Amino acid sequence: MSAAKDPVIRVAGLAKDYRVFDKPEGLLASIRGIFHRSSRVVEALRGVDLEVGRGEFVALLGPNGAGKTTFLKLLSGIITPSRGTAHVLGHVPWERADDFRRRFALVMGQRNQLWWDLPAAESFRLHQEIYRIDPARFARTRDELVDMLGVRKLILQPVRELSLGERMKLELVAALLHEPEVLFLDEPTIGLDVVAQHTIHEFLRHVQRERQVTVILTTHYMKDVAALCERVVVITHGDILYDGSLVEIVDRFTTHKIVTLDLDDAAAARHLERLGYPCEIRGPQAILRIDRARIADVLPEVLRGGGVRDVSVEDVPLEEIVAELFRSAPARPTAASPATAEATP
Amino acid sequence: MSRYLSIFGTFARACLVRDMTFRANFVLECVTSLGWMAMNLAFYLLVFQFTPEIGAGTGWSKAPFFAFVATGMIINAIVQTLFMPSAEELTELVRTGGLDAVLVRPLDAQFLLSMHRVDFSSLANGLVGLGLLGWSLARLDQPPPPVAWAIYPVLILCGVAILYSLIIMLAAATILMGRNQSLYDFWFYITNFSRYPAEIYAGPWGGPLRAACTFVIPILLVVNVPARVIAQPLTGQSWWPVAGTIGAALASLVISRLVFQSALAKYRSASS
Amino acid sequence: MSQAGATGEAGSGLTAAWQPLAGLRIWLTMLTICIEERLVYRGDFILGTLMRFLPIVTQIFLWTAVFAATSRPDIAGYSRNDIVAYYLLTMVTRAFSSMPGLSSGIARSIRDGSVKKYLVQPVDYVSFLLAARVAHKLVYYLIAIFPFGLVFFLCRSYFPPLPDAATILAFLASLLMSFLLGFFMEAALGMLGFWFLEVSSLMFAYMLVQYLLSGHMFPLDMLAGIPTGIAGVSLAEVVRWLPFHYTAYFPAAVWLGKIHGPERTAALFAEAAWVIVMIVVCRLAWWRGTRRWSAFGG
Numbered sequence: 001m002s003a004a005k006d007p008v009i010r011v012a013g014l015a016k017d018y019r020v021f022d023k024p025e026g027l028l029a030s031i032r033g034i035f036h037r038s039s040r041v042v043e044a045l046r047g048v049d050l051e052v053g054r055g056e057f058v059a060l061l062g063p064n065g066a067g068k069t070t071f072l073k074l075l076s077g078i079i080t081p082s083r084g085t086a087h088v089l090g091h092v093p094w095e096r097a098d099d100f101r102r103r104f105a106l107v108m109g110q111r112n113q114l115w116w117d118l119p120a121a122e123s124f125r126l127h128q129e130i131y132r133i134d135p136a137r138f139a140r141t142r143d144e145l146v147d148m149l150g151v152r153k154l155i156l157q158p159v160r161e162l163s164l165g166e167r168m169k170l171e172l173v174a175a176l177l178h179e180p181e182v183l184f185l186d187e188p189t190i191g192l193d194v195v196a197q198h199t200i201h202e203f204l205r206h207v208q209r210e211r212q213v214t215v216i217l218t219t220h221y222m223k224d225v226a227a228l229c230e231r232v233v234v235i236t237h238g239d240i241l242y243d244g245s246l247v248e249i250v251d252r253f254t255t256h257k258i259v260t261l262d263l264d265d266a267a268a269a270r271h272l273e274r275l276g277y278p279c280e281i282r283g284p285q286a287i288l289r290i291d292r293a294r295i296a297d298v299l300p301e302v303l304r305g306g307g308v309r310d311v312s313v314e315d316v317p318l319e320e321i322v323a324e325l326f327r328s329a330p331a332r333p334t335a336a337s338p339a340t341a342e343a344t345p
Numbered sequence: 346m347s348r349y350l351s352i353f354g355t356f357a358r359a360c361l362v363r364d365m366t367f368r369a370n371f372v373l374e375c376v377t378s379l380g381w382m383a384m385n386l387a388f389y390l391l392v393f394q395f396t397p398e399i400g401a402g403t404g405w406s407k408a409p410f411f412a413f414v415a416t417g418m419i420i421n422a423i424v425q426t427l428f429m430p431s432a433e434e435l436t437e438l439v440r441t442g443g444l445d446a447v448l449v450r451p452l453d454a455q456f457l458l459s460m461h462r463v464d465f466s467s468l469a470n471g472l473v474g475l476g477l478l479g480w481s482l483a484r485l486d487q488p489p490p491p492v493a494w495a496i497y498p499v500l501i502l503c504g505v506a507i508l509y510s511l512i513i514m515l516a517a518a519t520i521l522m523g524r525n526q527s528l529y530d531f532w533f534y535i536t537n538f539s540r541y542p543a544e545i546y547a548g549p550w551g552g553p554l555r556a557a558c559t560f561v562i563p564i565l566l567v568v569n570v571p572a573r574v575i576a577q578p579l580t581g582q583s584w585w586p587v588a589g590t591i592g593a594a595l596a597s598l599v600i601s602r603l604v605f606q607s608a609l610a611k612y613r614s615a616s617s
Numbered sequence: 618m619s620q621a622g623a624t625g626e627a628g629s630g631l632t633a634a635w636q637p638l639a640g641l642r643i644w645l646t647m648l649t650i651c652i653e654e655r656l657v658y659r660g661d662f663i664l665g666t667l668m669r670f671l672p673i674v675t676q677i678f679l680w681t682a683v684f685a686a687t688s689r690p691d692i693a694g695y696s697r698n699d700i701v702a703y704y705l706l707t708m709v710t711r712a713f714s715s716m717p718g719l720s721s722g723i724a725r726s727i728r729d730g731s732v733k734k735y736l737v738q739p740v741d742y743v744s745f746l747l748a749a750r751v752a753h754k755l756v757y758y759l760i761a762i763f764p765f766g767l768v769f770f771l772c773r774s775y776f777p778p779l780p781d782a783a784t785i786l787a788f789l790a791s792l793l794m795s796f797l798l799g800f801f802m803e804a805a806l807g808m809l810g811f812w813f814l815e816v817s818s819l820m821f822a823y824m825l826v827q828y829l830l831s832g833h834m835f836p837l838d839m840l841a842g843i844p845t846g847i848a849g850v851s852l853a854e855v856v857r858w859l860p861f862h863y864t865a866y867f868p869a870a871v872w873l874g875k876i877h878g879p880e881r882t883a884a885l886f887a888e889a890a891w892v893i894v895m896i897v898v899c900r901l902a903w904w905r906g907t908r909r910w911s912a913f914g915g
Contacts, residue, residue, distance in 0.1 A: 106446070115359060
């Protein structure tokens with residue numbers, strides 16, 4: 001796996017516990033709460049091991065509350081872990097060395113980092129000063145990024161007047177102005193329309209290839225993953241459940257293929273139903289889920305009945321595979337031993 | 346250092362641009378703070394209807410007392426202009442996770458968090474404070490000596506530093522606790538003690554209070570020491586408080602910085 | 618609970634659309650939620666209430682220093698002890714009459730259009746707000762009684778001996794009316810949002826006037842010597858003709874016996890008149906405001 005290449009991110013046994021106080025519900029319980037506040041420890045991350053090589057584009061997937069964002073926050077040094085080690089670009093993130101912070105960027109889709117009432121150009125200038133970017137270089141990078149996303153005209157408009165998609169594009173420009181070597185993206189496409197998503201995909205792909213940026217992306221949109229990432233890391237309940245290529249996920253976790261038939265008439269539909277495969281008929285279309293191993297046997301049998309105008313065979317949608325994967329993860333209520341989270345297959 | 350100055354310049358410029366975009370609001374804010382001030386001054390005038398002096402033999406008669414009030418106005422205007430708006434925003438930053446974005450910047454977090462906003466409308470108070478200072482100093486029995494003029498600005502800065510440290514301590518508490526409404530009330534109430542001459546805190550309750558607000562939280566040094574230097578005759582006794590204030594200012598800057606750093610290390614971040 | 622009944626009736630009496638029983642049930646739910654909310658943050662709350670006495674502490678020391686420097690036995694009829702008692706009593710009246718967030722909340726709901734739902738739902742907006750406020754206040758007193766009790770116990774020596782029953786009754790009546798007056802004044806202020814987009818400046822002006830003329834800063838009798846320009850009329854007299862002093866000064870002055878006899882009775886009737894005027898103003902503002910608002914299409 002990629003771990004052999006010069007690792008930019010190296011994580012071992014990384015764990016983060018939170019102590020949460022129970023908010024009592026109900027009147028009596030809250031009165032009791034005056035005298036006694038109960039708390040418990042929540043393990044957001046339970047000893048994660050991971051290595052990421054330079055120039056990799058890794059998708060971090062997992063249901064809400066699985067620990068993705070905690071993981072990104074640890075890697076960017078926002079929070080300090082309870083146990084374990086991490087090195088990003090040779091630095092321990094939570095020491096927050098300026099030298100380290102100048103070399104990466106974090107973009108959070110749900111949070112606005114640009115000045116709300118001012119044009120983005122002003123925020124960019126501030127970035128230049130904070131990151132000490134050489135003026136000539138700053139102008140060049142800015143123009144390049146702005147043109148790539150087609151937002152040159154927007155940078156002189158107050159940010160509050162822009163649409164969500166436009167703002168996100170400008171956020172990305174701001175994050176890349178100092179030419180970071182590592183980029184953490186936390187749900188960058190959340191709430192965006194299809195066109196904006198597509199533009200951002202193109203842009204990220206381009207930037208990553210051109211500059212060999214190492215990117216870790218969390219998202220709930222499988223489109224992002226399919227468009228951008230070769231490597232997928234699935235986190236559930238604070239553990240890494242899967243780490244491998246996207247192609248492999250499909251291979252390993254799908255047992256079925258989806259066969260879609262365009263039918264001529266009701267007779268053809270009746271014939272299909274008689275065959276007894278799991279089948280759903282929607283008007284002139286029939287959708288079958290067929291065991292992958294048996295597809296070569298089943299397909300001729302289905303077609304032999306006649307009355308089929310068109311046929312397509314597809315993999316189960318990625319969303320479904322991933323959802324299944326999330327569900328399959330056993331919840332572990334007890335403290336985890338770090339050794340069980342084996343990162344590389 | 347020069348980089349920090351230039352970044353601060355960018356912040357200040359940005360805030361000015363914004364203030365000028367919403368000009369009506371800006372004027373309103375100036376009027377607001379001036380209104381409060383006028384009300385307080387009216388109250389003090391009323392008090393002097395009934396007494397020649399605040400406290401028997403303290404020397405805080407009308408002219409020195411208004412110099413005291415003016416000193417407080419100047420110090421508070423500086424704090425309100427430079428630090429308060431950022432500090433007020435911190436709660437919001439902690440609640441929404443905006444603090445995360447601050448922590449990934451290659452810049453001192455305390456600087457960013459305490460100085461990223463400038464509230465120019467509070468300068469109006471400072472200007473009125475300067476005017477009031479001039480008015481009341483002209484009415485003193487004897488004008489302040491040159492040495493008082495020299496040390497006065499230094500003591501003003503010390504007062505600002507002490508209040509700034511207090512803000513930083515409260516900011517640290519905000520980061521640790523996640524919310525802080527009553528903490529900012531606390532700031533308001535504790536600084537309230539600094540509004541009057543320390544001499545009024547006398548008697549079995551006032552004595553300990555005065556000691557606590559001088560030696561534990563040195564809030565009584567903030568306005569009192571500079572005001573006394575400029576508005577009351579200097580004696581050999583005057584130098585101990587001056588030295589103490591400078592020391593307290595330095596110590597509180599250092600302590601608050603340490604507390605703030607340790608709070609950042611324990612920061613939990615808002616879950617999302 | 619007797620207080621709750623009284624104000625609850627006032628609330629439902631204002632509107633025919635509000636069925637008393639359903640209303641009571643909603644109100645009880647509201648009350649429970651308020652209690653839970655308060656209890657979750659009770660530490661903050663008790664501390665916050667105690668800290669609210671701190672400005673008074675400085676005021677007390679200030680007046681003590683003033684008395685030390687002057688030879689007078691009293692200022693405007695107030696001895697030093699009277700002044701301490703006065704400030705503490707205004708804390709109680711302010712606990713009844715102050716309505717934090719009420720007018721700004723109304724103005725906001727007009728601005729962002731959420732007031733719309735009270736035009737379609739069978740709930741009267743003002744009654745709803747009043748009920749919510751009563752619930753909030755009740756819960757507030759439930760917990761605030763501890764810090765208040767502590768402070769008053771510690772300061773008991775500053776108070777004159779317990780006044781007679783008539784005075785106590787007058788005090789309670791003035792307190793209840795100060796709650797209603799505060800509520801309807803602030804509500805009317807918030808409804809200016811129907812006519813003006815930006816009401817924060819008006820609110821600020823109101824706050825200033827209120828702070829100064831309510832007697833929150835000092836006993837209003839001290840204004841007796843300040844001329845107004847009109848012959849023979851002092852500032853204190855002008856202030857007494859305005860409604861603001863009922864929200865802080867009046868109940869405290871009643872308790873301390875500064876106002877008594879027929880004068881007190883007259884003032885109580887005047888206060889009641891102000892409450893009615895403000896209820897009418899509020900109704901009118903709501904009626905004309907919503908009409909204007911729906912004419913503009915929100």
